[in-house]
């Protein structure tokens with residue numbers, strides 16, 4: 001009974017609100033909370049108003065982003081070509097994602113020619129390089145004993161979970177579990193560590 005009364009009041013309020021035109025905005029939320037059903041309308045209406053303002057203010061910078069986009073896209077074309085020239089599956093690699101993934105390595109590794117050793121050895125020329133062969137880097141004993149020539153498959157295995165591949169290694173890195181992300185970072189590294197763009 002009370003519910004019905006509440007509904008009637010709410011409906012009355014709604015009718016009033018509609019009749020009142022402008023005032024309806026303030027009356028409507030109350031009405032919907034009374035009924036309890038029309039909450040989505042209220043929920044939508046409330047964030048819509050604040051959202052509109054940032055959208056409008058963002059409109060001007062938005063234009064400049066749009067204008068900059070083609071310019072930014074242009075330099076990725078050579079990298080796309082370099083990626084496409086790699087052996088499969090790395091020719092399917094995504095340069096942009098590879099670069100994003102490599103940002104996880106950057107705190108410890110450089111890949112450019114003449115790049116410094118950081119926490120980890122420099123990775124310039126890593127493909128075809130013997131493990132633990134950077135003369136002025138202090139490798140761990142397990143890495144010294146690893147004795148591989150780094151290629152894509154070995155790096156893929158290594159970066160998936162270094163702690164599991166070589167327990168006691170100095171590379172304290174959780175690993176990249178996603179195979180496609182590893183493919184992308186390896187494709188990126190193949191280009192970046194051989195004198196290509198970084």
Ligand code: HEC
Pocket residue numbers: 101102104105106107108109119120121123126130131132133134138139140141142143144150155158159168169170171172173176185189
């Ligand atoms: C927290 C620092 C750190 C991060 C992050 C890190 N590494 Fe390392 N990395 C090292 C260290 C230290 C070594 C030497 C390991 C040892 O001696 O046990 C190493 C060794 C290596 C080696 C072997 C190098 C050689 O000369 O034999 C490769 C390849 C490598 N890292 C690739 C990567 C890649 C690719 C990433 C990102 C996906 C990465 N690392 C992230 C610290 C790091």
